[in-house]
Amino acid sequence: MKITVIGTGYVGLVTGACLAEMGNHVLCLDVDPRKIEILLGGGIPIHEPGLLEIVRRNAQAGRLEFTTDIPRSVAHGTLQFIAVGTPPDEDGSADLQYVLAAARNIGRLMTDYKVVIDKSTVPVGTADKVRAAVRDELERRGLGDTAFSVVSNPEFLKEGAAVADFTRPDRVVVGVDDGDDRAAMLMRSLYAPFVRNRDRLLVMDIKSAEFTKYAANAMLATRISFMNELSRLAERLGADIEAVRIGIGSDPRIGTHFLYAGAGYGGSCFPKDVKALARTAAEAGLPSQMMGAVEAVNEAQKLVLAAKVVAAYGEDLRGRTFAVWGLAFKPNTDDMREAPSRVLLAELVRRGARVQAYDPVAAEEAARVLALDLGQHPAQAGIHFAASAQEALAGADALVIVTEWKEFRTPDFEQLAARLADRRVFDGRNLYEPAMMKSFGLRYESIGRPAV
């Protein structure tokens, strides 16, 4: 099939590459010429395991192309995936300006039947707005009776595992208008190679499809905030949240996934989608009590590591040096959006500490966003980037772990103890056994477990 993907962020690029891999002819459009330049040069603008190979292979085969040319992109695909950003507006609602701009471009230039597919995460009712935007443009051109379909096809992939999530999905949700058999059939055949078990392709009405996406992210964020709140209580009571996690996760009604207490959730989606769902609920006259609580618990959780450091060293951290391992909002990505490390680093440098930070891939992106957060170059604020986890430890008083990259799981503990002046580790991801840390003479504080 001929497919256009609008937006070459995480979702657009993964969608385009994986659909090309199945033999479709995909043209990816972005309005950001820098991204298209990178893609035309054989690279990708993000760090995502396995993606570069698929992009290169399909680009070389001529099945995956990139452009900034909007008329060409509209002419190309019968299926037009809209995969642009939907960042939070000032009031927390999803900002639909990019989605609607993409829809207007389609209406302004299309000459034959198109399926306009909302892949971006968009509030219930957005498909109607997209439809109106396309229709208005067609009518302006005197082509009001040109046929087109609007489909909701929310994406559930996780960064760091995006290719596997897209190609072996737990489910694919497709929202279509009642009776729009043409669009439903096109979507079914498009996804057939990925959903061998046909039950996993869930066709429903458009509003339910739009709502399913927010319900999924809100449920996952709720689980994390619930565990984070319990972790604080566990610390106060002297219980171990890891034992509790295993204890409750073994009940299949609860399940083992997404129950890890930590340094707070970050990323481009949970924070914004929780806010947007709260906004939708308020606008519908049914204000959500839960979403506000989920968000408030998370904001507080992002401060927990800094609070532990302050409890150990006092409010004034001048003259102290901290090694920080992990900056990205989670492992296997260089994405720094809403990363808990940003809150930690801002707190440490505000109190006068020096920071030696290490992340396997996110350092460059971290330097960029921290400069914006702090209003000055990170080095001026006292943040230095180390080339390795070991280098970050040199001359540090203590280590703070924010992101659970695999390479942090089994460090040389003797060396760790020898390098840290205070032999102290603050672990925001519960990577190690407290008793083992103690046996190496390390003082160890983690999340929701007794300090040793």
Ligand SMILES: NC(=O)C1=CN([C@@H]2O[C@H](COP(=O)(O)OP(=O)(O)OC[C@H]3O[C@@H](n4cnc5c(N)ncnc54)[C@H](O)[C@@H]3O)[C@@H](O)[C@H]2O)C=CC1
């Ligand atoms: N990042 C993720 O893991 C997931 C994201 N989503 C949702 O997918 C959507 C996209 O997210 P990301 O890929 O992270 O976004 P992103 O911000 O990384 O990329 C969006 C891209 O769209 C481009 N763009 C904006 N307006 C455009 C236009 N009119 N025409 C062409 N290109 C345009 C931007 O230049 C940018 O490159 C969001 O709604 C997000 O909530 C859903 C599931 C997973």
Ligand SMILES: O=C(O)[C@H]1O[C@H](OP(=O)(O)OP(=O)(O)OC[C@H]2O[C@@H](n3ccc(=O)[nH]c3=O)[C@H](O)[C@@H]2O)[C@H](O)[C@@H](O)[C@@H]1O
């Ligand atoms: O809508 C989206 O964009 C995506 O949002 C999340 O994916 P993502 O943000 O890439 O990352 P997650 O793996 O969900 O992690 C989000 C945050 O939660 C934290 N987390 C996750 C799991 C857990 O048990 N505890 C925990 O603190 C992670 O450290 C991270 O900061 C969802 O998992 C995807 O299904 C969804 O498609």
